[in-house]
Amino acid sequence: MITCALAGLVWTVQVAVYPLFDRVGVDAFKAWHAAYTTCIGWVVGPMMLAELGSGAWLLWTGRRDTSFLISLALLAVVWLSTALVQVPLHQRLSNGFDASTHQHLVRSNWLRTAAWTLRGICLLFCL
Template identity: 45%
Template sequence: MLLVVHAALTWVLAGLILTIQIVHYPLFSRVGVAGYAAYQQEHIRRITWLVAPLMLAELVTGAALIFRPPPFLSAASISLGLALIVLIWLSTAFVQSPAHSRLTTGFDPVWHSRLVKTNWVRTLIWLVRSLLVGAWLLLGMS
């Protein structure tokens, strides 16, 4: 059951990051200069309430798999999954969050571009994690 919950969290986050990366972040440039700072601040407030609990739950369930591993999964595979979560958290903390903070003072095309480009790292890691947890579930079904 733990693995199923973990996989569901990863897939929800992968879908969310794809939506943000492909739809939401590119549209930041269309908001307009006058209301952009307030828009960005509200974006941060709202997205945090959605993403933070999901990311925390993914981290907790990923760590729990280390202590309660399904018998068909290797420790190396579970460790890889957890390492990818840590990379996502590091990217969020040290790359995307600072870019968002810089954009709270107003639209800056350089910071916007940096946010869109660097967020591909998180997007790709979550997609890899989606494939990994999918493979885990398939192993459990065989």
């Protein structure tokens, strides 16, 4: 299940990757962050698109149980948070490390972590 893989990935990023951004060093951060965002984009992008596509397909084919509909709302939270919060914060960090932006990224990403985790739980109820 793609959602469970993304939930595991977001927990890894939330607990082990984002908190360590401040350990990279100011001089190396821009290059490191550019490499990180490229690499993570190749992993997360196709998975998020597949998750969105499978959700849309299930909705189109008539899936309407409560757990599934809640999972779609959580998917919307993930996409909105990604587009409106995390991507702009990463764009700011692409100019160089900023402690305030870094802290905002770590704090705000808890919303996506919770949403993907709860979405995975909802979808397990659908099985």
